[in-house]
Amino acid sequence: MSATNAAIGYAGNFGSPTQLIIVLVIVLLLFGGKRLRSLGSDLGNAIKGFKNSMSNEEAEKAEQEKQEAQKVIDQKPANTTTAQTVEKTDHKQS
Template sequence: MGFGSISPMSLLLIFLIIIVLFGTKKLRNIGEDLGHAFKSFRRGLQQIDDDKKKIENKKDEEEK
């Protein structure tokens, strides 16, 4: 049983139940927190790539 077997009405019902349980404000806060976490994760990955490039450039300069 995969996602293909869930009907759009079932998804809508699940979404409405989640809204009733958590409320829109809490869901907005959760979404905002996830967005900040994702941004921080991407920044961390970018910093790792930048550090790797710096190390490679130093090695290239030392070889010359």
């Protein structure tokens, strides 16, 4: 077995409950409970803000598409009238 395969095998075994508990205890000792709570709160607020901005952006896009569609609908009769006028003018000139 080569060194690369051994490293991959070890990385594949990471995540056992015992190893995760040890890592969590070390993180708790390094940062402390109060700091971890504030980090968790900040992370939660960041996720909420991101979701809100995404939903606002989607709502703005939908509103903009609706307005553009309304403009197209409003312009269709005007274009038809212009086309009819051009046809009438062409017939008179012939």
